[in-house]
Amino acid sequence: MKLILAVIKPSKLDEVREALTGLGVEGMTVSEVKGFGRQKGHTEIYRGAEYTISFVPKIKLEIVVDDDISDSAIRTIQETANAGHIGDGKIFVMEVSQAIRIRTGETGSEAL
Numbered sequence: 001m002k003l004i005l006a007v008i009k010p011s012k013l014d015e016v017r018e019a020l021t022g023l024g025v026e027g028m029t030v031s032e033v034k035g036f037g038r039q040k041g042h043t044e045i046y047r048g049a050e051y052t053i054s055f056v057p058k059i060k061l062e063i064v065v066d067d068d069i070s071d072s073a074i075r076t077i078q079e080t081a082n083a084g085h086i087g088d089g090k091i092f093v094m095e096v097s098q099a100i101r102i103r104t105g106e107t108g109s110e111a112l
Helices: 010-023 067-081
Strands: 002-008 029-035 042-046 049-053 056-065 089-095
Touching (some): 002 067, 010 056, 067 089
Antiparallel strands (some): 002 056, 042 049
């Protein structure tokens, strides 16, 4: 199993969720986060004053998938979240050694 952690633009969330659901992903955790990468934030003008926003709002998706669909899920996120601009996001992939469904005690793939 793989844990796929993706940081994407908020405007891409619905599109990515629909694409992953169509792929067979049955659950995900979504968090509103702030951060910066190469874009180093951005400037805005409020009531005539310009100020710098160091941390840009993003969405963090966390999904756990079987190894057999992990490559497809990664490719789907990459293609769907890509707007061709700096700040489109990042994807991180980690091994998951165990998953347990608390309610039933199911483990492994059955717990997903």
